[in-house]
Amino acid sequence: MKKIRYIPYGYTMRNGRTVIAQEEAAVIREIFSSYISGASLQSIADLLTVQKIPYSERTDVWDKARIARIISNAKYIGEGEYDPIIDEEQSEEAAAVKTARQRNTFKKNLEGINLLRDRVRCAACGAPMRRRVSNKHRIRESWECTNADCGERIRISDSHLLEKVTILMNRIIANTHLLLPRPKKRKDLSMAVQQISREIDAELERDNPSDALIIAKTVELAGQLYAESDAQLQIAASIARKRVSLMTPQEEFNPAYFGDIIAYITLGSGGQVILHTKTDAEIGDDENECNKDT
Known part of the structure:
Protein backbone atom coordinates (compact mmCIF):
# COMPACT_ATOMS: atom_id res chain seq x y z
CA MET A 1 0.00 0.00 0.00
CA LYS A 2 1.35 3.40 -1.01
CA LYS A 3 1.66 6.46 1.23
CA ILE A 4 0.53 8.59 -1.69
CA ARG A 5 -1.58 6.96 -4.40
CA TYR A 6 -0.43 7.28 -7.97
CA ILE A 7 -2.61 4.41 -9.14
CA PRO A 8 -6.28 3.80 -8.27
CA TYR A 9 -7.33 2.19 -5.00
CA GLY A 10 -7.60 -1.55 -5.57
CA TYR A 11 -4.36 -1.89 -7.52
CA THR A 12 -0.68 -2.11 -6.68
CA MET A 13 2.62 -2.42 -8.52
CA ARG A 14 4.44 -5.77 -8.55
CA ASN A 15 7.54 -6.46 -10.63
CA GLY A 16 6.84 -3.36 -12.68
CA ARG A 17 3.29 -4.43 -13.50
CA THR A 18 -0.06 -3.13 -12.24
CA VAL A 19 -1.90 -5.94 -10.46
CA ILE A 20 -5.00 -6.23 -8.30
CA ALA A 21 -4.55 -5.68 -4.55
CA GLN A 22 -6.94 -8.37 -3.35
CA GLU A 23 -7.84 -6.86 0.06
CA GLU A 24 -8.58 -3.50 -1.51
CA ALA A 25 -10.49 -5.17 -4.35
CA ALA A 26 -12.78 -6.78 -1.78
CA VAL A 27 -13.48 -3.32 -0.35
CA ILE A 28 -14.30 -2.00 -3.83
CA ARG A 29 -16.75 -4.83 -4.49
CA GLU A 30 -18.43 -4.11 -1.16
CA ILE A 31 -18.62 -0.38 -2.00
CA PHE A 32 -20.37 -1.10 -5.30
CA SER A 33 -22.71 -3.62 -3.69
CA SER A 34 -23.68 -1.23 -0.89
CA TYR A 35 -24.19 1.68 -3.27
CA ILE A 36 -26.39 -0.33 -5.61
CA SER A 37 -28.38 -1.59 -2.61
CA GLY A 38 -29.21 1.99 -1.61
CA ALA A 39 -26.45 3.14 0.76
CA SER A 40 -25.39 6.78 0.37
CA LEU A 41 -21.83 7.83 -0.42
CA GLN A 42 -21.49 9.35 3.05
CA SER A 43 -22.83 6.31 4.90
CA ILE A 44 -20.39 4.04 3.01
CA ALA A 45 -17.51 6.40 3.85
CA ASP A 46 -18.55 6.54 7.50
CA LEU A 47 -18.72 2.76 7.77
CA LEU A 48 -15.26 2.26 6.23
CA THR A 49 -13.85 4.89 8.58
CA VAL A 50 -15.45 3.25 11.62
CA GLN A 51 -14.06 -0.11 10.50
CA LYS A 52 -10.63 1.55 10.11
CA ILE A 53 -10.20 0.23 6.59
CA PRO A 54 -6.99 1.91 5.36
CA TYR A 55 -7.18 4.04 2.23
CA SER A 56 -3.42 4.48 2.19
CA GLU A 57 -0.55 4.14 4.63
CA ARG A 58 -1.26 7.69 5.76
CA THR A 59 -4.97 7.52 6.48
CA ASP A 60 -7.93 5.29 7.21
CA VAL A 61 -10.39 8.17 6.99
CA TRP A 62 -12.81 8.02 4.08
CA ASP A 63 -15.11 10.68 2.68
CA LYS A 64 -17.88 10.66 0.11
CA ALA A 65 -15.61 12.20 -2.56
CA ARG A 66 -13.35 9.14 -2.44
CA ILE A 67 -16.33 6.82 -2.65
CA ALA A 68 -17.72 8.80 -5.59
CA ARG A 69 -14.40 8.51 -7.47
CA ILE A 70 -14.41 4.75 -6.99
CA ILE A 71 -18.02 4.44 -8.20
CA SER A 72 -17.19 6.50 -11.32
CA ASN A 73 -13.83 4.84 -12.18
CA ALA A 74 -14.09 2.85 -15.41
CA LYS A 75 -10.74 1.12 -14.73
CA TYR A 76 -12.47 -1.29 -12.34
CA ILE A 77 -14.13 -3.13 -15.24
CA GLY A 78 -10.73 -3.57 -16.90
CA GLU A 79 -9.07 -0.88 -18.95
CA GLY A 80 -5.62 -0.87 -20.51
CA GLU A 81 -3.11 -2.18 -17.98
CA TYR A 82 -5.77 -2.63 -15.29
CA ASP A 83 -7.41 -6.02 -14.72
CA PRO A 84 -11.16 -6.01 -13.91
CA ILE A 85 -12.29 -5.97 -10.28
CA ILE A 86 -16.03 -5.75 -10.97
CA ASP A 87 -18.06 -6.77 -14.00
CA GLU A 88 -19.65 -4.39 -16.50
CA GLU A 89 -23.16 -5.17 -15.24
CA GLN A 90 -22.29 -3.88 -11.76
CA SER A 91 -20.65 -0.80 -13.21
CA GLU A 92 -23.68 0.00 -15.39
CA GLU A 93 -26.05 -0.58 -12.48
CA ALA A 94 -24.04 1.78 -10.27
CA ALA A 95 -24.05 4.40 -13.05
CA ALA A 96 -27.84 4.10 -13.34
CA VAL A 97 -28.22 4.53 -9.58
CA LYS A 98 -25.95 7.59 -9.70
CA THR A 99 -28.00 9.20 -12.48
CA ALA A 100 -31.26 8.55 -10.66
CA ARG A 101 -29.89 10.02 -7.45
CA GLN A 102 -28.55 13.09 -9.23
CA ARG A 103 -31.98 13.77 -10.70
CA ASN A 104 -33.58 13.27 -7.31
CA THR A 105 -30.94 15.51 -5.67
CA PHE A 106 -31.65 18.26 -8.20
CA LYS A 107 -35.35 18.09 -7.38
CA LYS A 108 -34.68 18.15 -3.63
CA ASN A 109 -32.20 21.01 -3.99
CA LEU A 110 -34.76 23.01 -5.94
CA GLU A 111 -37.35 22.44 -3.22
CA GLY A 112 -34.87 23.47 -0.52
CA ILE A 113 -33.66 26.58 -2.36
CA ASN A 114 -37.25 27.68 -3.01
CA LEU A 115 -37.85 27.48 0.74
CA LEU A 116 -34.69 29.48 1.51
CA ARG A 117 -35.26 32.07 -1.20
CA ASP A 118 -37.09 34.56 1.05
CA ARG A 119 -35.16 33.66 4.21
CA VAL A 120 -31.58 34.60 3.34
CA ARG A 121 -30.16 37.83 4.74
CA CYS A 122 -26.81 39.54 4.47
CA ALA A 123 -24.56 39.01 7.50
CA ALA A 124 -22.90 42.38 6.85
CA CYS A 125 -25.98 44.62 6.88
CA GLY A 126 -29.02 42.44 7.54
CA ALA A 127 -30.75 43.19 4.23
CA PRO A 128 -32.42 40.42 2.20
CA MET A 129 -30.25 38.62 -0.33
CA ARG A 130 -31.25 37.61 -3.86
CA ARG A 131 -30.09 34.38 -5.52
CA ARG A 132 -28.28 34.75 -8.83
CA VAL A 133 -27.12 32.13 -11.34
CA SER A 134 -24.32 32.67 -13.90
CA ASN A 135 -22.72 30.17 -16.24
CA LYS A 136 -19.53 32.24 -16.36
CA HIS A 137 -18.25 30.86 -13.05
CA ARG A 138 -17.31 27.40 -11.84
CA ILE A 139 -19.79 27.86 -8.97
CA ARG A 140 -22.87 29.06 -10.82
CA GLU A 141 -24.96 30.14 -7.83
CA SER A 142 -24.44 33.22 -5.69
CA TRP A 143 -26.42 35.40 -3.28
CA GLU A 144 -26.35 39.18 -3.70
CA CYS A 145 -27.31 41.73 -1.03
CA THR A 146 -30.25 43.87 -2.10
CA ASN A 147 -28.81 46.84 -0.20
CA ALA A 148 -27.08 48.92 -2.88
CA ASP A 149 -24.81 50.52 -0.26
CA CYS A 150 -23.60 47.09 0.84
CA GLY A 151 -23.31 45.08 -2.36
CA GLU A 152 -22.09 41.93 -0.59
CA ARG A 153 -22.04 38.87 -2.85
CA ILE A 154 -21.49 35.34 -1.58
CA ARG A 155 -20.74 32.62 -4.12
CA ILE A 156 -21.90 29.25 -2.82
CA SER A 157 -23.48 26.32 -4.65
CA ASP A 158 -26.99 25.22 -3.82
CA SER A 159 -25.73 21.81 -2.71
CA HIS A 160 -23.06 23.28 -0.43
CA LEU A 161 -25.49 25.76 1.12
CA LEU A 162 -28.10 23.10 1.84
CA GLU A 163 -25.39 20.78 3.18
CA LYS A 164 -24.20 23.48 5.61
CA VAL A 165 -27.77 24.19 6.73
CA THR A 166 -28.34 20.45 7.27
CA ILE A 167 -25.16 20.14 9.37
CA LEU A 168 -26.29 23.04 11.57
CA MET A 169 -29.81 21.62 11.82
CA ASN A 170 -28.34 18.31 12.98
CA ARG A 171 -26.30 20.22 15.56
CA ILE A 172 -29.54 21.66 16.95
CA ILE A 173 -31.18 18.23 16.98
CA ALA A 174 -28.23 16.82 18.93
CA ASN A 175 -28.05 19.82 21.30
CA THR A 176 -31.55 21.21 21.95
CA HIS A 177 -30.17 23.71 24.48
CA LEU A 178 -28.94 25.71 21.48
CA LEU A 179 -32.55 26.83 20.98
CA LEU A 180 -32.45 28.82 24.22
CA PRO A 181 -32.29 32.55 23.42
CA ARG A 182 -29.38 34.59 24.64
CA PRO A 183 -30.18 36.56 27.83
CA LYS A 184 -31.15 40.08 26.90
CA LYS A 185 -29.10 42.94 28.25
CA ARG A 186 -30.80 44.92 30.97
CA LYS A 187 -32.27 48.06 29.48
CA ASP A 188 -33.96 51.21 30.76
CA LEU A 189 -37.68 51.09 31.44
CA SER A 190 -39.75 51.82 28.36
CA ASP A 230 -37.76 37.48 27.18
CA ALA A 231 -40.18 35.26 29.11
CA GLN A 232 -42.24 34.60 25.99
CA LEU A 233 -39.13 33.53 24.12
CA GLN A 234 -38.13 31.22 26.98
CA ILE A 235 -41.55 29.55 26.81
CA ALA A 236 -41.29 29.28 23.02
CA ALA A 237 -37.80 27.78 23.38
CA SER A 238 -39.09 25.18 25.84
CA ILE A 239 -41.84 24.15 23.41
CA ALA A 240 -39.36 24.10 20.49
CA ARG A 241 -36.91 21.92 22.43
CA LYS A 242 -39.64 19.35 23.09
CA ARG A 243 -40.51 19.31 19.40
CA VAL A 244 -36.87 18.98 18.30
CA SER A 245 -36.33 16.12 20.77
CA LEU A 246 -38.65 14.08 18.52
CA MET A 247 -36.56 14.80 15.42
CA THR A 248 -33.75 12.61 14.11
CA PRO A 249 -30.51 13.71 12.38
CA GLN A 250 -30.85 13.95 8.61
CA GLU A 251 -28.46 13.15 5.76
CA GLU A 252 -30.22 15.63 3.48
CA PHE A 253 -31.94 18.99 3.87
CA ASN A 254 -35.35 18.53 5.50
CA PRO A 255 -37.79 21.33 4.55
CA ALA A 256 -40.28 20.43 7.30
CA TYR A 257 -37.64 20.54 10.06
CA PHE A 258 -36.25 23.81 8.72
CA GLY A 259 -39.68 25.43 8.54
CA ASP A 260 -40.49 24.39 12.10
CA ILE A 261 -37.33 25.80 13.68
CA ILE A 262 -35.67 28.48 11.56
CA ALA A 263 -36.82 32.05 11.00
CA TYR A 264 -34.07 33.00 8.55
CA ILE A 265 -30.37 32.48 7.76
CA THR A 266 -27.53 34.92 7.20
CA LEU A 267 -24.70 34.48 4.71
CA GLY A 268 -21.31 36.00 5.41
CA SER A 269 -17.91 36.26 3.77
CA GLY A 270 -16.30 32.94 2.94
CA GLY A 271 -19.72 31.30 2.77
CA GLN A 272 -20.31 31.45 6.53
CA VAL A 273 -23.84 30.33 7.36
CA ILE A 274 -25.73 31.24 10.54
CA LEU A 275 -29.18 29.90 11.38
CA HIS A 276 -31.49 32.28 13.25
CA THR A 277 -34.15 30.27 15.06
CA LYS A 278 -37.71 31.24 15.84
CA THR A 279 -36.62 31.33 19.48
CA ASP A 280 -34.16 34.16 18.76
CA ALA A 281 -31.05 31.94 19.02
CA GLU A 282 -28.16 31.82 16.55
CA ILE A 283 -26.31 28.70 15.43
CA GLY A 284 -23.46 28.93 12.97
CA ASP A 285 -20.26 27.33 11.76
CA ASP A 286 -18.29 30.10 13.50
CA GLU A 287 -18.90 29.30 17.14
CA ASN A 288 -17.14 32.48 18.29
CA GLU A 289 -20.09 34.46 17.00
CA CYS A 290 -22.90 32.05 17.81
CA ASN A 291 -24.17 29.82 20.57
CA LYS A 292 -21.59 27.17 21.45
CA ASP A 293 -22.07 23.43 21.82
CA THR A 294 -21.44 22.17 25.29
Whole structure:
Protein backbone atom coordinates (compact mmCIF):
# COMPACT_ATOMS: atom_id res chain seq x y z
CA MET A 1 0.00 0.00 0.00
CA LYS A 2 1.35 3.40 -1.01
CA LYS A 3 1.66 6.46 1.23
CA ILE A 4 0.53 8.59 -1.69
CA ARG A 5 -1.58 6.96 -4.40
CA TYR A 6 -0.43 7.28 -7.97
CA ILE A 7 -2.61 4.41 -9.14
CA PRO A 8 -6.28 3.80 -8.27
CA TYR A 9 -7.33 2.19 -5.00
CA GLY A 10 -7.60 -1.55 -5.57
CA TYR A 11 -4.36 -1.89 -7.52
CA THR A 12 -0.68 -2.11 -6.68
CA MET A 13 2.62 -2.42 -8.52
CA ARG A 14 4.44 -5.77 -8.55
CA ASN A 15 7.54 -6.46 -10.63
CA GLY A 16 6.84 -3.36 -12.68
CA ARG A 17 3.29 -4.43 -13.50
CA THR A 18 -0.06 -3.13 -12.24
CA VAL A 19 -1.90 -5.94 -10.46
CA ILE A 20 -5.00 -6.23 -8.30
CA ALA A 21 -4.55 -5.68 -4.55
CA GLN A 22 -6.94 -8.37 -3.35
CA GLU A 23 -7.84 -6.86 0.06
CA GLU A 24 -8.58 -3.50 -1.51
CA ALA A 25 -10.49 -5.17 -4.35
CA ALA A 26 -12.78 -6.78 -1.78
CA VAL A 27 -13.48 -3.32 -0.35
CA ILE A 28 -14.30 -2.00 -3.83
CA ARG A 29 -16.75 -4.83 -4.49
CA GLU A 30 -18.43 -4.11 -1.16
CA ILE A 31 -18.62 -0.38 -2.00
CA PHE A 32 -20.37 -1.10 -5.30
CA SER A 33 -22.71 -3.62 -3.69
CA SER A 34 -23.68 -1.23 -0.89
CA TYR A 35 -24.19 1.68 -3.27
CA ILE A 36 -26.39 -0.33 -5.61
CA SER A 37 -28.38 -1.59 -2.61
CA GLY A 38 -29.21 1.99 -1.61
CA ALA A 39 -26.45 3.14 0.76
CA SER A 40 -25.39 6.78 0.37
CA LEU A 41 -21.83 7.83 -0.42
CA GLN A 42 -21.49 9.35 3.05
CA SER A 43 -22.83 6.31 4.90
CA ILE A 44 -20.39 4.04 3.01
CA ALA A 45 -17.51 6.40 3.85
CA ASP A 46 -18.55 6.54 7.50
CA LEU A 47 -18.72 2.76 7.77
CA LEU A 48 -15.26 2.26 6.23
CA THR A 49 -13.85 4.89 8.58
CA VAL A 50 -15.45 3.25 11.62
CA GLN A 51 -14.06 -0.11 10.50
CA LYS A 52 -10.63 1.55 10.11
CA ILE A 53 -10.20 0.23 6.59
CA PRO A 54 -6.99 1.91 5.36
CA TYR A 55 -7.18 4.04 2.23
CA SER A 56 -3.42 4.48 2.19
CA GLU A 57 -0.55 4.14 4.63
CA ARG A 58 -1.26 7.69 5.76
CA THR A 59 -4.97 7.52 6.48
CA ASP A 60 -7.93 5.29 7.21
CA VAL A 61 -10.39 8.17 6.99
CA TRP A 62 -12.81 8.02 4.08
CA ASP A 63 -15.11 10.68 2.68
CA LYS A 64 -17.88 10.66 0.11
CA ALA A 65 -15.61 12.20 -2.56
CA ARG A 66 -13.35 9.14 -2.44
CA ILE A 67 -16.33 6.82 -2.65
CA ALA A 68 -17.72 8.80 -5.59
CA ARG A 69 -14.40 8.51 -7.47
CA ILE A 70 -14.41 4.75 -6.99
CA ILE A 71 -18.02 4.44 -8.20
CA SER A 72 -17.19 6.50 -11.32
CA ASN A 73 -13.83 4.84 -12.18
CA ALA A 74 -14.09 2.85 -15.41
CA LYS A 75 -10.74 1.12 -14.73
CA TYR A 76 -12.47 -1.29 -12.34
CA ILE A 77 -14.13 -3.13 -15.24
CA GLY A 78 -10.73 -3.57 -16.90
CA GLU A 79 -9.07 -0.88 -18.95
CA GLY A 80 -5.62 -0.87 -20.51
CA GLU A 81 -3.11 -2.18 -17.98
CA TYR A 82 -5.77 -2.63 -15.29
CA ASP A 83 -7.41 -6.02 -14.72
CA PRO A 84 -11.16 -6.01 -13.91
CA ILE A 85 -12.29 -5.97 -10.28
CA ILE A 86 -16.03 -5.75 -10.97
CA ASP A 87 -18.06 -6.77 -14.00
CA GLU A 88 -19.65 -4.39 -16.50
CA GLU A 89 -23.16 -5.17 -15.24
CA GLN A 90 -22.29 -3.88 -11.76
CA SER A 91 -20.65 -0.80 -13.21
CA GLU A 92 -23.68 0.00 -15.39
CA GLU A 93 -26.05 -0.58 -12.48
CA ALA A 94 -24.04 1.78 -10.27
CA ALA A 95 -24.05 4.40 -13.05
CA ALA A 96 -27.84 4.10 -13.34
CA VAL A 97 -28.22 4.53 -9.58
CA LYS A 98 -25.95 7.59 -9.70
CA THR A 99 -28.00 9.20 -12.48
CA ALA A 100 -31.26 8.55 -10.66
CA ARG A 101 -29.89 10.02 -7.45
CA GLN A 102 -28.55 13.09 -9.23
CA ARG A 103 -31.98 13.77 -10.70
CA ASN A 104 -33.58 13.27 -7.31
CA THR A 105 -30.94 15.51 -5.67
CA PHE A 106 -31.65 18.26 -8.20
CA LYS A 107 -35.35 18.09 -7.38
CA LYS A 108 -34.68 18.15 -3.63
CA ASN A 109 -32.20 21.01 -3.99
CA LEU A 110 -34.76 23.01 -5.94
CA GLU A 111 -37.35 22.44 -3.22
CA GLY A 112 -34.87 23.47 -0.52
CA ILE A 113 -33.66 26.58 -2.36
CA ASN A 114 -37.25 27.68 -3.01
CA LEU A 115 -37.85 27.48 0.74
CA LEU A 116 -34.69 29.48 1.51
CA ARG A 117 -35.26 32.07 -1.20
CA ASP A 118 -37.09 34.56 1.05
CA ARG A 119 -35.16 33.66 4.21
CA VAL A 120 -31.58 34.60 3.34
CA ARG A 121 -30.16 37.83 4.74
CA CYS A 122 -26.81 39.54 4.47
CA ALA A 123 -24.56 39.01 7.50
CA ALA A 124 -22.90 42.38 6.85
CA CYS A 125 -25.98 44.62 6.88
CA GLY A 126 -29.02 42.44 7.54
CA ALA A 127 -30.75 43.19 4.23
CA PRO A 128 -32.42 40.42 2.20
CA MET A 129 -30.25 38.62 -0.33
CA ARG A 130 -31.25 37.61 -3.86
CA ARG A 131 -30.09 34.38 -5.52
CA ARG A 132 -28.28 34.75 -8.83
CA VAL A 133 -27.12 32.13 -11.34
CA SER A 134 -24.32 32.67 -13.90
CA ASN A 135 -22.72 30.17 -16.24
CA LYS A 136 -19.53 32.24 -16.36
CA HIS A 137 -18.25 30.86 -13.05
CA ARG A 138 -17.31 27.40 -11.84
CA ILE A 139 -19.79 27.86 -8.97
CA ARG A 140 -22.87 29.06 -10.82
CA GLU A 141 -24.96 30.14 -7.83
CA SER A 142 -24.44 33.22 -5.69
CA TRP A 143 -26.42 35.40 -3.28
CA GLU A 144 -26.35 39.18 -3.70
CA CYS A 145 -27.31 41.73 -1.03
CA THR A 146 -30.25 43.87 -2.10
CA ASN A 147 -28.81 46.84 -0.20
CA ALA A 148 -27.08 48.92 -2.88
CA ASP A 149 -24.81 50.52 -0.26
CA CYS A 150 -23.60 47.09 0.84
CA GLY A 151 -23.31 45.08 -2.36
CA GLU A 152 -22.09 41.93 -0.59
CA ARG A 153 -22.04 38.87 -2.85
CA ILE A 154 -21.49 35.34 -1.58
CA ARG A 155 -20.74 32.62 -4.12
CA ILE A 156 -21.90 29.25 -2.82
CA SER A 157 -23.48 26.32 -4.65
CA ASP A 158 -26.99 25.22 -3.82
CA SER A 159 -25.73 21.81 -2.71
CA HIS A 160 -23.06 23.28 -0.43
CA LEU A 161 -25.49 25.76 1.12
CA LEU A 162 -28.10 23.10 1.84
CA GLU A 163 -25.39 20.78 3.18
CA LYS A 164 -24.20 23.48 5.61
CA VAL A 165 -27.77 24.19 6.73
CA THR A 166 -28.34 20.45 7.27
CA ILE A 167 -25.16 20.14 9.37
CA LEU A 168 -26.29 23.04 11.57
CA MET A 169 -29.81 21.62 11.82
CA ASN A 170 -28.34 18.31 12.98
CA ARG A 171 -26.30 20.22 15.56
CA ILE A 172 -29.54 21.66 16.95
CA ILE A 173 -31.18 18.23 16.98
CA ALA A 174 -28.23 16.82 18.93
CA ASN A 175 -28.05 19.82 21.30
CA THR A 176 -31.55 21.21 21.95
CA HIS A 177 -30.17 23.71 24.48
CA LEU A 178 -28.94 25.71 21.48
CA LEU A 179 -32.55 26.83 20.98
CA LEU A 180 -32.45 28.82 24.22
CA PRO A 181 -32.29 32.55 23.42
CA ARG A 182 -29.38 34.59 24.64
CA PRO A 183 -30.18 36.56 27.83
CA LYS A 184 -31.15 40.08 26.90
CA LYS A 185 -29.10 42.94 28.25
CA ARG A 186 -30.80 44.92 30.97
CA LYS A 187 -32.27 48.06 29.48
CA ASP A 188 -33.96 51.21 30.76
CA LEU A 189 -37.68 51.09 31.44
CA SER A 190 -39.75 51.82 28.36
CA MET A 191 -41.92 54.92 28.03
CA ALA A 192 -45.02 52.75 28.48
CA VAL A 193 -43.76 51.28 31.77
CA GLN A 194 -42.74 54.73 33.04
CA GLN A 195 -46.18 56.15 32.17
CA ILE A 196 -48.07 53.39 34.01
CA SER A 197 -45.74 53.77 37.01
CA ARG A 198 -46.43 57.55 37.12
CA GLU A 199 -50.18 56.90 36.99
CA ILE A 200 -49.91 54.50 39.95
CA ASP A 201 -47.77 56.98 41.93
CA ALA A 202 -50.20 59.81 41.19
CA GLU A 203 -53.15 57.76 42.39
CA LEU A 204 -51.32 56.75 45.57
CA GLU A 205 -50.68 60.43 46.36
CA ARG A 206 -54.40 61.26 46.28
CA ASP A 207 -56.24 61.71 49.56
CA ASN A 208 -58.59 58.86 48.72
CA PRO A 209 -56.77 56.61 46.26
CA SER A 210 -58.86 54.11 44.31
CA ASP A 211 -57.88 50.59 45.24
CA ALA A 212 -59.56 49.26 42.10
CA LEU A 213 -57.63 51.64 39.86
CA ILE A 214 -54.32 50.83 41.57
CA ILE A 215 -54.95 47.08 41.19
CA ALA A 216 -55.90 47.52 37.52
CA LYS A 217 -52.81 49.63 36.81
CA THR A 218 -50.58 47.18 38.68
CA VAL A 219 -51.90 44.33 36.53
CA GLU A 220 -51.35 46.48 33.43
CA LEU A 221 -47.79 47.24 34.58
CA ALA A 222 -47.04 43.54 35.15
CA GLY A 223 -48.37 42.73 31.69
CA GLN A 224 -46.21 45.41 30.08
CA LEU A 225 -43.09 44.24 31.92
CA TYR A 226 -43.79 40.66 30.83
CA ALA A 227 -44.28 41.75 27.21
CA GLU A 228 -40.92 43.53 27.27
CA SER A 229 -39.06 40.62 28.90
CA ASP A 230 -37.76 37.48 27.18
CA ALA A 231 -40.18 35.26 29.11
CA GLN A 232 -42.24 34.60 25.99
CA LEU A 233 -39.13 33.53 24.12
CA GLN A 234 -38.13 31.22 26.98
CA ILE A 235 -41.55 29.55 26.81
CA ALA A 236 -41.29 29.28 23.02
CA ALA A 237 -37.80 27.78 23.38
CA SER A 238 -39.09 25.18 25.84
CA ILE A 239 -41.84 24.15 23.41
CA ALA A 240 -39.36 24.10 20.49
CA ARG A 241 -36.91 21.92 22.43
CA LYS A 242 -39.64 19.35 23.09
CA ARG A 243 -40.51 19.31 19.40
CA VAL A 244 -36.87 18.98 18.30
CA SER A 245 -36.33 16.12 20.77
CA LEU A 246 -38.65 14.08 18.52
CA MET A 247 -36.56 14.80 15.42
CA THR A 248 -33.75 12.61 14.11
CA PRO A 249 -30.51 13.71 12.38
CA GLN A 250 -30.85 13.95 8.61
CA GLU A 251 -28.46 13.15 5.76
CA GLU A 252 -30.22 15.63 3.48
CA PHE A 253 -31.94 18.99 3.87
CA ASN A 254 -35.35 18.53 5.50
CA PRO A 255 -37.79 21.33 4.55
CA ALA A 256 -40.28 20.43 7.30
CA TYR A 257 -37.64 20.54 10.06
CA PHE A 258 -36.25 23.81 8.72
CA GLY A 259 -39.68 25.43 8.54
CA ASP A 260 -40.49 24.39 12.10
CA ILE A 261 -37.33 25.80 13.68
CA ILE A 262 -35.67 28.48 11.56
CA ALA A 263 -36.82 32.05 11.00
CA TYR A 264 -34.07 33.00 8.55
CA ILE A 265 -30.37 32.48 7.76
CA THR A 266 -27.53 34.92 7.20
CA LEU A 267 -24.70 34.48 4.71
CA GLY A 268 -21.31 36.00 5.41
CA SER A 269 -17.91 36.26 3.77
CA GLY A 270 -16.30 32.94 2.94
CA GLY A 271 -19.72 31.30 2.77
CA GLN A 272 -20.31 31.45 6.53
CA VAL A 273 -23.84 30.33 7.36
CA ILE A 274 -25.73 31.24 10.54
CA LEU A 275 -29.18 29.90 11.38
CA HIS A 276 -31.49 32.28 13.25
CA THR A 277 -34.15 30.27 15.06
CA LYS A 278 -37.71 31.24 15.84
CA THR A 279 -36.62 31.33 19.48
CA ASP A 280 -34.16 34.16 18.76
CA ALA A 281 -31.05 31.94 19.02
CA GLU A 282 -28.16 31.82 16.55
CA ILE A 283 -26.31 28.70 15.43
CA GLY A 284 -23.46 28.93 12.97
CA ASP A 285 -20.26 27.33 11.76
CA ASP A 286 -18.29 30.10 13.50
CA GLU A 287 -18.90 29.30 17.14
CA ASN A 288 -17.14 32.48 18.29
CA GLU A 289 -20.09 34.46 17.00
CA CYS A 290 -22.90 32.05 17.81
CA ASN A 291 -24.17 29.82 20.57
CA LYS A 292 -21.59 27.17 21.45
CA ASP A 293 -22.07 23.43 21.82
CA THR A 294 -21.44 22.17 25.29
